[in-house]
Amino acid sequence: MIDNEADDAYRNQVKLNYQFSSWAGQTKVGNSNVRLLDFRIESEDLQGWKLEEKEELPPGTRQQRVFRYIHSPARESSNQRYVSTIFECSSVFDAHETLIDVVMTYMARKLPRCETRGLEIGDICFGSHGEVNLSVIFARFNILVEIQSAIPGLAPVNAFAGNVDSLILSRYSRNKEFHEG
Amino acid sequence: MSSNECRSGCLHTLFCWLLSILRILHLVSKKFYRKHCSCDLKLVAISFNHNSSALTADAINVRKNFTTTISAPEWTAGKTVATDSPAAYAIKETQGHKITIKAKFTISPNSATQAEIKAEGGGVLGSLDPQIVAFANGVSVPEFVSFELHHHTIGNDGIKLEDITWNWKYRCCGGSEWEPLQTTHHRIYVILEEPKLPWKQQPFPDAQNPWTDALDYACAWAAGQKNRDDAASAITKQINANLGLVYDNALGASHYTSGGLVALFELTQFLTYLKNGTGLGNIVNCTDCATITTTFSNLVGCDLHASKMGSAFGFDLTPFRGIGAAGFGCPGFGCGFSYHEVAWKGGHGNADPLFDACLRVDGDTNPWAAPYAEIFPVNIVFSTNPGAPLPLAVPFNAQSYKERLCTNDAGGIGSCNPIGPWPNSSNGRRPVK
Numbered sequence: 060m061i062d063n064e065a066d067d068a069y070r071n072q073v074k075l076n077y078q079f080s081s082w083a084g085q086t087k088v089g090n091s092n093v094r095l096l097d098f099r100i101e102s103e104d105l106q107g108w109k110l111e112e113k114e115e116l117p118p119g120t121r122q123q124r125v126f127r128y129i130h131s132p133a134r135e136s137s138n139q140r141y142v143s144t145i146f147e148c149s150s151v152f153d154a155h156e157t158l159i160d161v162v163m164t165y166m167a168r169k170l171p172r173c174e175t176r177g178l179e180i181g182d183i184c185f186g187s188h189g190e191v192n193l194s195v196i197f198a199r200f201n202i203l204v205e206i207q208s209a210i211p212g213l214a215p216v217n218a219f220a221g222n223v224d225s226l227i228l229s230r231y232s233r234n235k236e237f238h239e240g
Numbered sequence: 241m242s243s244n245e246c247r248s249g250c251l252h253t254l255f256c257w258l259l260s261i262l263r264i265l266h267l268v269s270k271k272f273y274r275k276h277c278s279c280d281l282k283l284v285a286i287s288f289n290h291n292s293s294a295l296t297a298d299a300i301n302v303r304k305n306f307t308t309t310i311s312a313p314e315w316t317a318g319k320t321v322a323t324d325s326p327a328a329y330a331i332k333e334t335q336g337h338k339i340t341i342k343a344k345f346t347i348s349p350n351s352a353t354q355a356e357i358k359a360e361g362g363g364v365l366g367s368l369d370p371q372i373v374a375f376a377n378g379v380s381v382p383e384f385v386s387f388e389l390h391h392h393t394i395g396n397d398g399i400k401l402e403d404i405t406w407n408w409k410y411r412c413c414g415g416s417e418w419e420p421l422q423t424t425h426h427r428i429y430v431i432l433e434e435p436k437l438p439w440k441q442q443p444f445p446d447a448q449n450p451w452t453d454a455l456d457y458a459c460a461w462a463a464g465q466k467n468r469d470d471a472a473s474a475i476t477k478q479i480n481a482n483l484g485l486v487y488d489n490a491l492g493a494s495h496y497t498s499g500g501l502v503a504l505f506e507l508t509q510f511l512t513y514l515k516n517g518t519g520l521g522n523i524v525n526c527t528d529c530a531t532i533t534t535t536f537s538n539l540v541g542c543d544l545h546a547s548k549m550g551s552a553f554g555f556d557l558t559p560f561r562g563i564g565a566a567g568f569g570c571p572g573f574g575c576g577f578s579y580h581e582v583a584w585k586g587g588h589g590n591a592d593p594l595f596d597a598c599l600r601v602d603g604d605t606n607p608w609a610a611p612y613a614e615i616f617p618v619n620i621v622f623s624t625n626p627g628a629p630l631p632l633a634v635p636f637n638a639q640s641y642k643e644r645l646c647t648n649d650a651g652g653i654g655s656c657n658p659i660g661p662w663p664n665s666s667n668g669r670r671p672v673k
Contacts, residue, residue, distance in 0.1 A: 166492025
């Protein structure tokens with residue numbers, strides 16, 4: 060994706076900003092060879108959330124497939140709306156490199172670790188600035204998840220992001236041996 | 241005269257002229273007049289883009305959106321809504337050329353060999369002068385007959401979106417009275433010149449042909465503009481001020497680009513947002529704003545591309561008014577950008593002007609301190625004096641972009657340099673999807 064010197068220098072600086080070397084290739088559960096295949100979110104997977112849209116996007120070189128989902132609360136009274144982009148990457152390391160690819164496109168120079176915002180999900184996770192997490196990006200195994208609130212105002216993504224992470228973990232637990240290849 | 245015959249010649253013309261007078265005097269019925277001096281004519285179809293390989297003498301190649309194509313004939317019998325019969329014309333390419341539409345008719349009785357046809361109204365395309373159309377076996381010859389737009393006003397008012405109506409009329413069999421044939425409605429777009437990338441004229445059909453769903457907005461936002469700079473300025477201001485978009489203060493992430501990260505513009509989703517407020521929401525960053533500006537401006541003939549500025553370390557910001565913000569300040573993530581992206585002209589160099597829909601800058605003689613006199617950064621040079629020693633002196637009078645965006649020091653102005661488009665962004669003209 061990066062093909063010139065300026066972008067290489069920028070990418071290296073972004074890696075420094077995010078302390079990439081301290082977490083790259085590491086997982087909290089299982090080993091660094093874990094690879095979930097064909098991970099998708101179906102409409103019944105996230106209780107309390109209505110799947111409004113699901114679209115497959117063209118994958119990049121590090122990814123097998125990319126899906127975008129739009130969810131809203133099943134309760135009509137709420138106006139929350141979340142856009143999730145789920146990158147199924149070729150490996151744990153590729154998921155972490157893809158995380159750098161994504162945060163490179165953020166105008167913020169650096170994001171806070173989720174742990175500092177009271178959110179413990181993924182192998183590595185970054186939240187947003189401001190009062191609450193309006194956006195979160197985390198990698199769990201070879202799956203990179205970016206969740207953005209698509210409405211103005213304070214619609215924290217923590218609960219929804221936690222549900223997605225639990226879904227990834229449950230898929231892994233169902234067939235550990237297979238995924239650890 | 242049998243109803244299957246259609247006489248012609250001076251005698252019959254005189255006969256019909258007399259009948260028409262008798263009809264005016266209510267001495268003969270309309271039915272009687274029609275039986276002897278009329279025929280049954282039908283307008284079957286109208287082609288605006290009758291030559292898909294050129295755009296000098298007809299409408300340009302368009303499609304409705306990513307999934308729906310539009311092909312000639314754009315109007316067919318039964319279409320009653322203007323938006324179902326669209327056509328777009330490029331001012332620059334059609335200037336000085338004969339512009340034509342083509343129409344197909346049928347006639348009965350089959351033996352009728354000619355009829356005279358015209359259309360009144362027509363708005364920007366003008367009325368259609370009376371023209372004798374030949375028929376064989378009940379169908380016009382040639383099947384699609386050319387009508388020159390002698391009275392069009394394409395270009396007089398610059399960029400335009402107009403729903404026009406033609407009241408078609410005809411007379412045949414020597415009839416002297418014009419009779420109503422059909423009323424047709426069409427949506428006409430007038431743009432400055434051939435749309436630039438990501439929009440393409442060839443191949444056709446193709447998902448990157450100009451979308452009328454996008455022209456609906458671009459032509460309204462830039463209505464009346466007669467040159468590319470003014471059109472891009474008007475579009476930039478609309479995006480910044482009138483669409484309800486809000487800057488992503490949480491992290492400055494793109495919400496409307498995707499595919500290899502920032503490779504594609506999610507135009508279908510953005511149009512949904514414009515239509516009903518949903519899509520991918522109203523939160524945007526600079527990449528989104530630069531892409532929206534580039535895509536809609538290039539649709540009406542401008543030649544912009546989304547391009548970055550900054551350095552490996554980013555750069556520091558002086559307070560600005562972000563899109564959707566009430567006043568001047570810094571983003572929620574601090575007074576610095578890792579990079580910034582705008583719609584740029586030329587080769588995105590220091591001397592090249594740019595258009596930034598993402599923010600407004602301080603336009604007064606001290607852009608690094610309050611009070612703030614906001615200006616839209618439209619058609620403003622990136623830097624008039626890029627190598628000047630820092631800090632710059634106040635008063636600062638240059639209409640120069642980066643000096644009004646960055647802090648007056650090495651970490652600001654000194655670290656904000658042209659970089660170029662994202663490597664995977666099709667040279668800053670992201671394909672639409």
